[in-house]
Amino acid sequence: xxxxxxxxKLWEQHLVxxxxxxxxxxxxxxxxxxxxxxxxxxxxxxxxxxxxxxKAANLAVADHNVPTTDRSAGISDPIARLQVETxxxxxxxxxxxxxxxxDPRQGIVHVVGPxxxxxxxxxxxxxxxxxxxxxxxxxxxxxxxxxxxVEHVLATQCLVARKMKNMRINLxxxxxxxxxxxxxxxxxxxLIGTSGGTGYTIEFAGSAVREASMEAxxxxxxxxxxxxxxxxxxxxxxxxxxxxxGRPYSPKGDHIERARDFWLQMVTDLDAEFDKEYDLDVxxxxxxxxxxxxxxxxxxxxxxxxNPADAPDQTRERDWARALEYxxxxxxxxxxxxxxxxxxxxxxxxxxxEDLRAAAKVASGRKVAQNIKQALVVPxxxxxxxQAEAEGLDRIFTEAGFEWREPGCSMCLAMNADxxxxxxxxxxxxxxxxxxxxxxxxRTHLVSPSMAAAAAIAGRFVDPHQL
Amino acid sequence: xxxxxxxxSVVIPIDRSxxxxxxxxxxxxxxxxxxxxxxxxxFDEWRYLDQGEPGQDCSDRPLNTDFVLNKKAYxxxxxxxxxxxxxxxxxxxxAVWALRDFGIRTVIAGSYADIFFNNCFKxxxxxxxxxxxxxxxxFAQDAESGPCSMDIxxxxxxxxxxxxxxxxxxxxxxxxxxxxxxxDDIALTLQHEGDIATYExxxxxxxxxxxxxxxx
Numbered sequence: 001x002x003x004x005x006x007x008x009k010l011w012e013q014h015l016v017x018x019x020x021x022x023x024x025x026x027x028x029x030x031x032x033x034x035x036x037x038x039x040x041x042x043x044x045x046x047x048x049x050x051x052x053x054x055k056a057a058n059l060a061v062a063d064h065n066v067p068t069t070d071r072s073a074g075i076s077d078p079i080a081r082l083q084v085e086t087x088x089x090x091x092x093x094x095x096x097x098x099x100x101x102x103d104p105r106q107g108i109v110h111v112v113g114p115x116x117x118x119x120x121x122x123x124x125x126x127x128x129x130x131x132x133x134x135x136x137x138x139x140x141x142x143x144x145x146x147x148x149x150v151e152h153v154l155a156t157q158c159l160v161a162r163k164m165k166n167m168r169i170n171l172x173x174x175x176x177x178x179x180x181x182x183x184x185x186x187x188x189x190x191l192i193g194t195s196g197g198t199g200y201t202i203e204f205a206g207s208a209v210r211e212a213s214m215e216a217x218x219x220x221x222x223x224x225x226x227x228x229x230x231x232x233x234x235x236x237x238x239x240x241x242x243x244x245x246g247r248p249y250s251p252k253g254d255h256i257e258r259a260r261d262f263w264l265q266m267v268t269d270l271d272a273e274f275d276k277e278y279d280l281d282v283x284x285x286x287x288x289x290x291x292x293x294x295x296x297x298x299x300x301x302x303x304x305x306x307n308p309a310d311a312p313d314q315t316r317e318r319d320w321a322r323a324l325e326y327x328x329x330x331x332x333x334x335x336x337x338x339x340x341x342x343x344x345x346x347x348x349x350x351x352x353x354e355d356l357r358a359a360a361k362v363a364s365g366r367k368v369a370q371n372i373k374q375a376l377v378v379p380x381x382x383x384x385x386x387q388a389e390a391e392g393l394d395r396i397f398t399e400a401g402f403e404w405r406e407p408g409c410s411m412c413l414a415m416n417a418d419x420x421x422x423x424x425x426x427x428x429x430x431x432x433x434x435x436x437x438x439x440x441x442x443r444t445h446l447v448s449p450s451m452a453a454a455a456a457i458a459g460r461f462v463d464p465h466q467l
Numbered sequence: 468x469x470x471x472x473x474x475x476s477v478v479i480p481i482d483r484s485x486x487x488x489x490x491x492x493x494x495x496x497x498x499x500x501x502x503x504x505x506x507x508x509x510f511d512e513w514r515y516l517d518q519g520e521p522g523q524d525c526s527d528r529p530l531n532t533d534f535v536l537n538k539k540a541y542x543x544x545x546x547x548x549x550x551x552x553x554x555x556x557x558x559x560x561x562a563v564w565a566l567r568d569f570g571i572r573t574v575i576a577g578s579y580a581d582i583f584f585n586n587c588f589k590x591x592x593x594x595x596x597x598x599x600x601x602x603x604x605x606f607a608q609d610a611e612s613g614p615c616s617m618d619i620x621x622x623x624x625x626x627x628x629x630x631x632x633x634x635x636x637x638x639x640x641x642x643x644x645x646x647x648x649x650x651d652d653i654a655l656t657l658q659h660e661g662d663i664a665t666y667e668x669x670x671x672x673x674x675x676x677x678x679x680x681x682x683x
Contacts, residue, residue, distance in 0.1 A: 013673075016659070016662050016663055016666040017659055017662045019641070021639070021640050021641060023639070023640075023641040025656060025659060025662065025663070027663070027666055027667070027670060029670075029677050030677075036497050036498075036559075037558065037559065037560070039500035040500065040501070040502045040560075043500070043502070044502075048653070050653070056680045057677075064497075065498065077498075079498040079499070079521055079522070080498050082498075082500065083498050083499075083500055086500050120677070122674065123677065128558060128560075129557075129558055130556065130557050130558040130582060143582075144558035144582050145558060145582065145585070146558055146559075146560035146563070146582060146585060146586035146589060147502075147560040148560060148586065148589035148590070149585065149586075149589070151653065152652065152653050152656065155653050155656075155657070156653060156656045156657060156663065157663065157667070158656055158659075158663055160641075160652055160655075160656065162639070194485055194552060194555055195485070195551060195552035195555065195578060195580070198552065198578060198579075198580060198581060199581065225556075228552065228555070228580065228581075230581050230582060251676035251679075252676075252679075255675065255676035255679075258676075259674075259676050262673075262674060294485050294487075315484050315550055315551070316484075318482070318483075319483065319484055319485065322483070413489075413494050413557075414494060415494045415495070415497065415498065422518075432487075432489070432556060432557075434487045434489040434490065434556060435489070435490060435512065436489060436490075436493055436512045437489050437494075440493075440512065440518040441518075
């Protein structure tokens with residue numbers, strides 16, 4: 001008998017029941033909640049006179065709609081304010097722990113979970129947000145769900161699901177200096193496409209993953225959804241265990257040793273087989289930049305914008321042409337000649353302390369270019385912000401001409417006041433470059449924090465080494 | 468949930484792959500705490516020439532007359548046709564609420580993103596997957612002969628074109644039953660309370676630290 005993948009193990013350990021046709025009920029260990037996708041779920045619960053089955057298995061934080069400027073005056077947009085207040089009220093009514101907007105621990109839900117130690121290996125974690133895949137970096141099965149499913153989990157602590165297929169992506173080789181996990185995941189999406197992982201859980205493996213920090217692994221798993229996979233995974237190792245030591249929600253006392261032994265089993269067996277497997281040599285990677293309106297439309301900083309006529313099929317030829325029209329770019333243009341209007345550093349993809357350090361390293365002693373109207377740095381959480389300030393990163397950014405903001409999702413999806421104006425072009429460390437994603441008519445290029453900082457300094461895309 | 472009943476309607480073709488949920492319903496409309504009222508803002512950025520705001524009366528907004536939803540011949544259409552990876556991106560169920568509120572009860576596409584696909588079934592919307600060649604044929608038919616109607620028959624798992632061509636589709640038996648009967652799946656899951664309680668007890672023994680109060 002062949003061995004099991006990490007995903008197989010996580011699936012089997014959470015199976016409550018399974019019908020003959022493969023429809024299963026799986027148990028959910030933790031649900032993360034935020035303001036945008038929970039109100040209707042709580043309302044549904046109330047309408048049906050149901051209560052959360054295990055209120056302590058939920059953790060809430062407002063992140064999408066919160067302002068990143070001075071919060072003492074509250075939220076000025078009345079509709080956004082109502083949504084955040086609705087979350088506050090629902091958590092109070094149903095007895096769910098919430099890090100409110102004024103709480104120093106508040107931040108993007110996918111930064112907060114691992115940071116608090118609430119995300120642990122071997123768990124199932126859901127949230128009404130597709131970037132829940134992030135938590136898979138700790139060997140947890142974590143995926144995004146819709147609001148009806150949020151209600152279902154609140155009421156039953158379970159989800160109706162079918163088992164996904166297994167995919168492994170081996171990232172091998174030594175990552176060159178100045179190349180980051182963001183470049184790896186963008187290259188992976190370029191390789192397998194935005195629907196390449198649909199129906200699969202993707203495990204990231206290989207020497208570059210073993211060498212990667214926990215935060216770098218989170219960036220990888222975060223964008224598994226951009227490759228079509230609801231969940232990304234990294235097997236547990238000593239780095240995972242060390243990361244969790246002493247975090248507020250980590251196991252305490254007698255549980256520590258037992259949890260550690262349990263966690264270290266959260267790996268794929270050596271003889272396990274995958275339905276699909278890819279290999280990528282990351283030692284030759286160059287900084288990645290997306291040029292279109294889908295994350296799979298990606299190239300290296302020194303490449304040219306491709307010609308739709310060279311697309312592999314007719315559908316993609318049309319998609320590329322449409323994307324270039326929206327992005328106001330022409331085939332053959334060198335990516336390192338593209339000038340920018342705004343820069344956004346932050347998001348659940350790249351809003352953690354290591355991301356801010358990498359950006360600050362590039363920004364240090366330099367000035368934001370004249371043509372950049374705004375360069376935002378938005379820490380992923382209040383605790384990331386405190387840490388960055390303790391290290392003096394905020395001063396490096398502000399002296400260079402960046403704006404230093406309060407934590408939240410900010411210009412990743414632009415639900416709050418942080419938005420692109422029509423036609424503006426932005427280098428962003430977030431995860432989606434869809435039409436209008438960062439603001440109506442806005443144009444987004446996805447890059448690593450180091451590349452975003454370099455773009456702010458040069459006013460155009462440039463390999464940070466060539467600054 | 469409203470039961471899915473067989474119906475016939477003109478097919479609205481959106482000839483794109485990777486139609487994302489940001490396109491289906493832009494972020495500003497996600498500030499609503501309601502579960503309905505999204506129909507006027509379905510495909511807001513493609514449908515109107517201005518930037519939409521929540522709560523706005525859409526009846527006097529400038530329309531993008533090139534966009535298929537605004538073409539007279541497709542008015543009242545309740546079937547949407549698209550290419551691969553439909554509904555990718557954000558998990559926002561608002562995307563399905565917008566389709567449903569607009570009147571779309573069936574999407575026909577080459578493939579779907581997983582989260583969107585699940586969300587459809589929670590709201591009485593049927594996502595049909597057909598092979599690429601069939602999708603090509605349906606787009607070609609529209610391009611050549613103009614708007615076409617189809618009959619959707621969920622019991623028989625068929626979508627029948629005016630030409631008489633029958634497209635059979637696959638669907639998970641449980642999901643089909645939920646659509647046909649308009650079942651509330653929370654109530655269905657709660658019928659398994661015994662299994663859940665048994666599992667929970669075992670889980671508590673295996674990983675007791677996950678049952679300590681997170682807030683403590």
